[in-house]
Amino acid sequence: MTYQALQPSDKLLLGPGPASVEPAILRAASLNVLGYLDPEFVTIMDETMELLRAVFRTSNELTLVVPGTGMAGMEAAVYNTVEPGDKVVVAVNGFFGERIATIAERAGGEVTVVRYPWGQAVDPSDLVKVVREVRPAILACVHAETSTGVLQPMAEITRMAREYDCLLLVDAVTSLGGCPLEIDKWGIDACYSGSQKCVGALPGLAPLTLGPRARAKLAARRTPVASWYLDLTLIEKYWTGNPRAYHHTAPVNLIYPIREALRMALDEGLENRWARHLLNARALRAGLRGLGLGLYSEDDVMLPPLTPVLIPDGVEDAKVRTAMLNEFGIEIGGGLGDAKGKIWRIGLMGYGSQRRHVLLVLTALEQLLLRFGHRAEAGAGVAAAGAMYDAAAKAGS
Amino acid sequence: MTYQALQPSDKLLLGPGPASVEPAILRAASLNVLGYLDPEFVTIMDETMELLRAVFRTSNELTLVVPGTGMAGMEAAVYNTVEPGDKVVVAVNGFFGERIATIAERAGGEVTVVRYPWGQAVDPSDLVKVVREVRPAILACVHAETSTGVLQPMAEITRMAREYDCLLLVDAVTSLGGCPLEIDKWGIDACYSGSQKCVGALPGLAPLTLGPRARAKLAARRTPVASWYLDLTLIEKYWTGNPRAYHHTAPVNLIYPIREALRMALDEGLENRWARHLLNARALRAGLRGLGLGLYSEDDVMLPPLTPVLIPDGVEDAKVRTAMLNEFGIEIGGGLGDAKGKIWRIGLMGYGSQRRHVLLVLTALEQLLLRFGHRAEAGAGVAAAGAMYDAAAKAGS
Numbered sequence: 001m002t003y004q005a006l007q008p009s010d011k012l013l014l015g016p017g018p019a020s021v022e023p024a025i026l027r028a029a030s031l032n033v034l035g036y037l038d039p040e041f042v043t044i045m046d047e048t049m050e051l052l053r054a055v056f057r058t059s060n061e062l063t064l065v066v067p068g069t070g071m072a073g074m075e076a077a078v079y080n081t082v083e084p085g086d087k088v089v090v091a092v093n094g095f096f097g098e099r100i101a102t103i104a105e106r107a108g109g110e111v112t113v114v115r116y117p118w119g120q121a122v123d124p125s126d127l128v129k130v131v132r133e134v135r136p137a138i139l140a141c142v143h144a145e146t147s148t149g150v151l152q153p154m155a156e157i158t159r160m161a162r163e164y165d166c167l168l169l170v171d172a173v174t175s176l177g178g179c180p181l182e183i184d185k186w187g188i189d190a191c192y193s194g195s196q197k198c199v200g201a202l203p204g205l206a207p208l209t210l211g212p213r214a215r216a217k218l219a220a221r222r223t224p225v226a227s228w229y230l231d232l233t234l235i236e237k238y239w240t241g242n243p244r245a246y247h248h249t250a251p252v253n254l255i256y257p258i259r260e261a262l263r264m265a266l267d268e269g270l271e272n273r274w275a276r277h278l279l280n281a282r283a284l285r286a287g288l289r290g291l292g293l294g295l296y297s298e299d300d301v302m303l304p305p306l307t308p309v310l311i312p313d314g315v316e317d318a319k320v321r322t323a324m325l326n327e328f329g330i331e332i333g334g335g336l337g338d339a340k341g342k343i344w345r346i347g348l349m350g351y352g353s354q355r356r357h358v359l360l361v362l363t364a365l366e367q368l369l370l371r372f373g374h375r376a377e378a379g380a381g382v383a384a385a386g387a388m389y390d391a392a393a394k395a396g397s
Numbered sequence: 398m399t400y401q402a403l404q405p406s407d408k409l410l411l412g413p414g415p416a417s418v419e420p421a422i423l424r425a426a427s428l429n430v431l432g433y434l435d436p437e438f439v440t441i442m443d444e445t446m447e448l449l450r451a452v453f454r455t456s457n458e459l460t461l462v463v464p465g466t467g468m469a470g471m472e473a474a475v476y477n478t479v480e481p482g483d484k485v486v487v488a489v490n491g492f493f494g495e496r497i498a499t500i501a502e503r504a505g506g507e508v509t510v511v512r513y514p515w516g517q518a519v520d521p522s523d524l525v526k527v528v529r530e531v532r533p534a535i536l537a538c539v540h541a542e543t544s545t546g547v548l549q550p551m552a553e554i555t556r557m558a559r560e561y562d563c564l565l566l567v568d569a570v571t572s573l574g575g576c577p578l579e580i581d582k583w584g585i586d587a588c589y590s591g592s593q594k595c596v597g598a599l600p601g602l603a604p605l606t607l608g609p610r611a612r613a614k615l616a617a618r619r620t621p622v623a624s625w626y627l628d629l630t631l632i633e634k635y636w637t638g639n640p641r642a643y644h645h646t647a648p649v650n651l652i653y654p655i656r657e658a659l660r661m662a663l664d665e666g667l668e669n670r671w672a673r674h675l676l677n678a679r680a681l682r683a684g685l686r687g688l689g690l691g692l693y694s695e696d697d698v699m700l701p702p703l704t705p706v707l708i709p710d711g712v713e714d715a716k717v718r719t720a721m722l723n724e725f726g727i728e729i730g731g732g733l734g735d736a737k738g739k740i741w742r743i744g745l746m747g748y749g750s751q752r753r754h755v756l757l758v759l760t761a762l763e764q765l766l767l768r769f770g771h772r773a774e775a776g777a778g779v780a781a782a783g784a785m786y787d788a789a790a791k792a793g794s
Contacts, residue, residue: 029426032405033410033417033418034408035415069464071625071644202430202650226624228500228503246733247468248466249468249593254648
């Protein structure tokens with residue numbers, strides 16, 4: 001067994017995540033390692049929490065990064081809020097909603113799943129009937145469904161959670177940093193995300209915030225949290241305790257890049273960042289339509305960081321994605337679950353959300369579609385995208 | 398809130414971990430990000446598993462890195478082997494043994510804890526009485542107790558596990574890569590470690606291996622694993638499935654450094670690496686005795702990667718460690734649990750285990766002890782260490 005030193009290719013990551021990362025953020029992963037209780041590192045943790053609160057738009061004290069991937073964030077949010085026997089209603093319109101339900105069941109919750117068609121938003125006027133009947137302790141939904149590219153309008157759901165006095169748990173893995181998300185203003189009680197998408201950092205951490213109502217429920221538990229590793233009553237003693245109490249050895253060199261990514265996101269300005277993601281998504285969608293392609297989700301629920309495009313009849317999913325990766329050095333995503341083989345998912349997240357990436361992926365896609373039997377008018381994709389940018393520039397000037 | 402770009406100091410990490418990292422391994426964290434299902438990344442995962450099997454000395458197929466810290470490794474090992482109602486015997490002689498017991502209880506195990514004095518090894522002739530009486534499904538112990546610097550002799554415990562037909566679960570967080578550990582030869586059924594110690598990589602991953610008996614128990618479970626995130630039946634579908642099935646987004650830029658660290662450990666040769674850790678530990682212990690300091694563990698159970706030294710009467714723990722960090726740029730560890738305030742823990746792990754680090758930490762310690770009231774003969778520490786190196790060179794030539 002003889003291996004050479006690693007030299008991963010330089011690829012443009014335009015799939016569902018991880019996204020391509022700003023070079024300065026990537027370099028932060030190789031900064032000097034510090035001890036997990038070194039006062040210098042504790043300051044970096046404090047800064048990370050403060051930056052994260054600003055990006056989550058919350059004053060929640062318990063706002064930190066969980067030492068695992070976005071799925072660890074999901075498990076932490078669910079396990080710390082759901083006690084065995086708790087009634088949980090999960091609104092499901094895609095793969096990640098199903099996962100919340102699975103994990104809530106594993107936490108011992110009595111779970112009611114309310115399903116809506118993939119590619120569409122959850123219908124609050126229907127959901128409320130179930131909430132009224134079940135009277136759950138926890139209502140869960142996905143703000144940004146990564147499997148379908150649907151952004152859930154939250155106003156009616158947040159109102160429902162207040163009216164029926166249930167904790168509102170929200171998956172924001174693909175929305176945090178990429179489109180409006182207001183933890184405090186909207187009244188979300190528990191929310192988690194991933195580091196590797198619109199936040200713009202490396203994969204492996206889960207930003208998480210827990211509001212006062214969720215913390216009160218956690219403090220009043222009769223049973224310990226099912227996971228010791230993700231027990232927030234223990235994790236918070238390390239992140240906010242005085243003195244800090246050892247729980248785990250922090251993944252120091254992943255915390256550096258997310259601290260840098262959060263700092264740069266706020267330097268850009270959250271509203272500017274959301275607008276950038278929106279504009280590039282609109283240009284991409286215009287370009288895809290220009291290529292004669294259909295979209296899996298309607299414009300009124302479009303999720304700017306992730307665009308789901310229907311694979312045209314007669315074109316093979318894997319062939320296009322493989323050629324895109326090997327010949328163009330661009331990764332786009334396939335479908336998950338029900339959408340497997342039906343859609344591609346093109347992510348424009350964080351550093352990935354750039355005009356030049358939109359034009360490049362449209363150009364590459366046009367060439368591959370032509371090869372694999374889908375006819376499009378030459379240059380129609382980039383032309384439509386270009387027109388969208390021009391219109392936006394004119395409107396902004 | 399305005400922050401500058403991060404510039405963590407360059408510190409020499411000689412505590413209980415994370416350890417200082419070989420610069421080439423540190424740089425690997427900033428290599429190009431790949432998608433978690435990119436065939437190029439899947440190859441890197443395959444290589445990592447193969448390298449890890451060689452370092453664990455096992456042919457276990459289920460040998461991978463868990464996407465979390467060493468504590469995630471502990472939880473994964475315990476949760477996947479222990480079912481609610483299972484009898485578990487945990488031999489405890491320090492902080493991490495207690496943790497195994499806590500986590501086994503959280504998994505629903507009927508846990509019997511057998512305690513031995515901190516700083517000493519577990520006594521198998523006593524332990525066997527409990528095992529004979531309880532007849533546990535799982536017997537757990539700590540190979541390298543990071544809180545006390547004790548290396549547990551394993552021969553009698555492995556024999557006991559076979560004789561009484563229980564799964565043997567072993568914590569090797571501080572031993573893997575730093576001292577002999579033979580999963581297959583010794584018959585260990587489940588073992589986990591951390592990436593940031595003698596393996597020589599960055600914190601945030603937990604190497605883990607599960608043998609055929611443990612896998613059979615996992616396959617025969619009546620209840621799902623209590624943690625979805627750490628459910629190895631799901632994680633292995635991502636690591637070894639054909640095709641790979643999405644479970645979580647791999648922490649790609651932590652897997653690069655551990656792949657490099659494992660490769661370099663095998664290039665060095667495991668026996669050479671163990672010998673290096675042993676020699677430097679013996680020199681350090683000689684030097685500490687030369688400074689008139691006592692050790693918390695006896696030489697016959699010394700854990701080469703981590704040396705526990707008694708804080709001399711009248712010397713304040715925190716003052717010395719703070720001055721060591723701020724004035725010398727060297728981190729050493731304090732005590733945990735029962736040993737808090739009584740000992741310092743000096744780690745010589747991976748890249749940290751070097752002759753020059755031994756001499757440096759002894760020199761710095763001498764100067765600080767003098768300042769804080771402990772009198773030692775000038776130069777006696779480094780002289781004793783130097784004599785140990787000279788004797789070893791003579792014996793080897």
